[in-house]
Amino acid sequence: xxxxxxxxxxxxxxxxxxxxxxxxxxxxxxxxxxxxxxxxxxxxxxxxxxxxxxxxxxxxxxxxxxxxxxxxxxxxxxxxxxxxxxxxxxxxxxxxxxxxxxxxxxxxxxxxxxxxxxxxxxxxxxxxxxxxxxxxxxxxxxxxxxxxxxxxxxxxxxxxxxxxxxxxxxxxxxxxxxxxxxxxxxxxxxxxxxxxxxxxxxxxxxxxxxxxxxxxxxxxxxxxxxxxxxxxxxxxxxxxxxxxxxxxxxxxxxxxxxxxxxxxxxxxxxxxxxxxxxxx
Amino acid sequence: xxxxxxxxxxxxxxxxxxxxxxxxxxxxxxxxxxxxxxxxxxxxxxxxxxxxxxxxxxxxxxxxxxxxxxxxxxxxxxxxxxxxxxxxxxxxxxxxxxxxxxxxxxxxxxxxxxxxxxxxxxxxxxxxxxxxxxxxxxxxxxxxxxxxxxxxxxxxxxxxxxxxxxxxxxxxxxxxxxxxxxxxxxxxxxxxxxxxxxxxxxxxxxxxxx
Numbered sequence: 488x489x490x491x492x493x494x495x496x497x498x499x500x501x502x503x504x505x506x507x508x509x510x511x512x513x514x515x516x517x518x519x520x521x522x523x524x525x526x527x528x529x530x531x532x533x534x535x536x537x538x539x540x541x542x543x544x545x546x547x548x549x550x551x552x553x554x555x556x557x558x559x560x561x562x563x564x565x566x567x568x569x570x571x572x573x574x575x576x577x578x579x580x581x582x583x584x585x586x587x588x589x590x591x592x593x594x595x596x597x598x599x600x601x602x603x604x605x606x607x608x609x610x611x612x613x614x615x616x617x618x619x620x621x622x623x624x625x626x627x628x629x630x631x632x633x634x635x636x637x638x639x640x641x642x643x644x645x646x647x648x649x650x651x652x653x654x655x656x657x658x659x660x661x662x663x664x665x666x667x668x669x670x671x672x673x674x675x676x677x678x679x680x681x682x683x684x685x686x687x688x689x690x691x692x693x694x695x696x697x698x699x700x701x702x703x704x705x706x707x708x709x710x711x712x713x714x715x716x717x718x719x720x721x722x723x724x725x726x727x728x729x730x731x732x733x734x735x736x737x738x739x740x741x742x743x744x745x746x747x748x749x750x751x752x753x754x755x756x757x758x759x760x761x762x763x764x765x766x767x
Numbered sequence: 768x769x770x771x772x773x774x775x776x777x778x779x780x781x782x783x784x785x786x787x788x789x790x791x792x793x794x795x796x797x798x799x800x801x802x803x804x805x806x807x808x809x810x811x812x813x814x815x816x817x818x819x820x821x822x823x824x825x826x827x828x829x830x831x832x833x834x835x836x837x838x839x840x841x842x843x844x845x846x847x848x849x850x851x852x853x854x855x856x857x858x859x860x861x862x863x864x865x866x867x868x869x870x871x872x873x874x875x876x877x878x879x880x881x882x883x884x885x886x887x888x889x890x891x892x893x894x895x896x897x898x899x900x901x902x903x904x905x906x907x908x909x910x911x912x913x914x915x916x917x918x919x920x921x922x923x924x925x926x927x928x929x930x931x932x933x934x935x936x937x938x939x940x941x942x943x944x945x946x947x948x949x950x951x952x953x954x955x956x957x958x959x960x961x962x963x964x965x966x967x968x969x970x971x972x973x974x975x976x977x
Contacts, residue, residue: 512905659792659800660807666836667804668829670822671880671955672948673939675833679910687896687908729812733880735822736815743811746803 512689516767529634529711529763532718536635539628545595554590556583556636567640568760571749573651580657582748583636584629584722585740603739605629630709633720637709640760645705647752654749657742661750664743665695674732676747690767695754702758705751710766718763721748816882832944839943847943855933855940856951858958863928863965870967871974873960874900880955890955892935892964897947900967901974910946918969919976931965 540551540563556566557574571582577589591602605627648654668675679687680695693700708721719727725744729737737744792800814820828847831839839847857863876891878884895904899913921927934941936951950956956964967973 655796656800656803659796660803663800663804663833664807666833667808667825668833669825670818671953673829673832673953674948677836678946681836682910685908685910687910688906690908692910730818730881730883733818733822735812735818735820736882738811738813741807741811742803743807746807 516689527711527763527765529638529709529718529765532631532634532711533638533763534635535626536631536633536638539631540635545591545597547594547596549594549596551587551590551594551632554587554594556586563636563639565640565643567637568643568645569648571654571657571745571752572648573653578653579742580651580653580745580749582721582740582745583633584720585745587629587632587636588740630718630720633709634718634763637760637762641762643760645702645752645755645758645760647749647756649753657746657749658753660743661746661748664747665750670733672733674734676728676732678732695751698754698757701751701754705755706758706760707762707764707766709762710764712766714767719766817880817884817886818882828939828943835944844943848940851937851940851943851949851952852933854949854952855936856958857929857932858962863925863932863962864923864969865959865962865964865966867963867966867970867973867975869960870963870965871901873956873963874967875904889957889960892950892956892960893948894964902977903974914968915975917975918971918973921969923969923971928965928969931968932961935961935964 540554543550553560555561555574555576556563557569557572558564558566567583570586571580573580574586574589576593579585581589588599588602591597592599649658665676665680668678676695679685679692683694683697683700685692685694693704695701695704705721708724709718711718722739722744725747726737726739808823812820812823825833828851831843831847835843873892874894877893877896878888879890879893884890894900894914895907897908897910899907899909899915902915917931918927930941935956937949938945938947939949948955951958951961968975970976
């Protein structure tokens with residue numbers, strides 16, 4: 488589909504028109520984001536995701552329509568805001584993306600590796616072939632599905648369950664990972680997300696221990712990123728932050744990624760989910 | 768690592784820490800969470816490009832700062848600062864002020880040490896990511912304090928040069944658990960690159976001091 492690329496191109500081209508004075512720039516960016524909300528290319532991903540959910544695929548030639556995202560087989564409405572959660576069949580705490588991997592394996596018959604990579608994309612040369620995310624010329628089934636699943640929780644309250652001991656453990660581990668400093672830059676998540684009202688360059692940073700900030704951050708992923716012309720998921724957000732922290736690669740759908748997302752979801756509890764959003 | 772060993776490590780960590788924070792967790796829960804984290808650090812990350820898995824092994828300062836979320840118990844800050852002070856290496860030439868123009872280029876660059884960066888490409892200082900520096904650059908971050916007029920306020924005496932070089936080389940020699948990377952100690956910037964940054968901050972001709 489070309490519309491989203493063209494639209495993204497036009498939007499990026501508009502960026503240099505912003506006022507140079509800094510306070511004005513920030514205000515302009517906010518206004519610009521509001522304007523963008525009205526025509527969010529994420530809708531195209533959502534539409535493809537809905538179609539994919541119903542499409543028979545994989546060695547078992549099955550759809551995902553019986554996938555259990557936590558509210559029972561096939562229930563998508565409201566599922567995203569009640570994740571991550573513990574699942575009896577895997578005995579793991581899973582976020583939306585790792586749960587989709589499980590469904591692709593059990594229902595459609597893909598191998599774990601196939602479900603976690605991005606082997607289902609269309610034609611074109613992928614930017615980084617081993618990444619589970621979409622890139623230039625590479626469409627990700629996972630990304631499309633996540634856009635649709637998330638959209639089915641829009642307007643709902645973020646309410647991750649915390650009653651199972653493993654859910655509590657994931658939260659506690661995620662909290663420790665949030666404060667874990669390592670690597671050649673001594674960074675941890677807390678370096679950028681531990682204080683209120685800070686920026687990297689002109690980018691505002693949410694303080695993740697502040698409910699309002701966490702709600703806004705968690706509640707707007709997945710998001711369509713204008714700067715990349717791509718829709719990005721919560722797993723991608725973790726993966727990309729960890730890359731910038733100069734850590735080794737955070738594996739897609741790994742326990743550490745899920746623990747971090749569980750921690751953030753809990754911090755954001757009570758907020759209104761408003762994704763897929765549109766971002767810079 | 769053996770689970771028993773991890774448990775021992777976790778428990779010893781708890782004893783050292785005293786765990787003043789997170790009052791909602793029981794001691795048993797904390798021990799289990801420490802084990803879970805240790806397992807995740809082992810299993811959830813993989814070496815990619817120059818970012819090898821051993822980057823997740825913490826040194827003493829990193830471990831202490833992580834455990835206490837940056838708020839150290841009494842006496843611990845001084846301990847870290849003293850140990851880090853001893854790591855600072857000054858250039859053998861004795862020259863601490865380089866070229867501020869080079870410094871500005873280094874301050875602008877956020878490249879370096881990511882698994883997507885070419886290992887052969889010199890790292891930048893990412894300085895503008897967190898600091899206001901020259902008046903001309905409007906795109907600056909605010910995690911660190913403004914450095915505009917840094918030299919104008921302090922002068923450029925040998926003592927100030929030495930302090931500035933040391934602070935960039937190893938920020939934790941002055942502030943335990945600082946958010947600022949230890950650029951020299953961790954081998955991100957060369958001694959020469961650091962002297963250029965010293966010049967950017969202290970040289971009377973640098974835009975920082977105009």
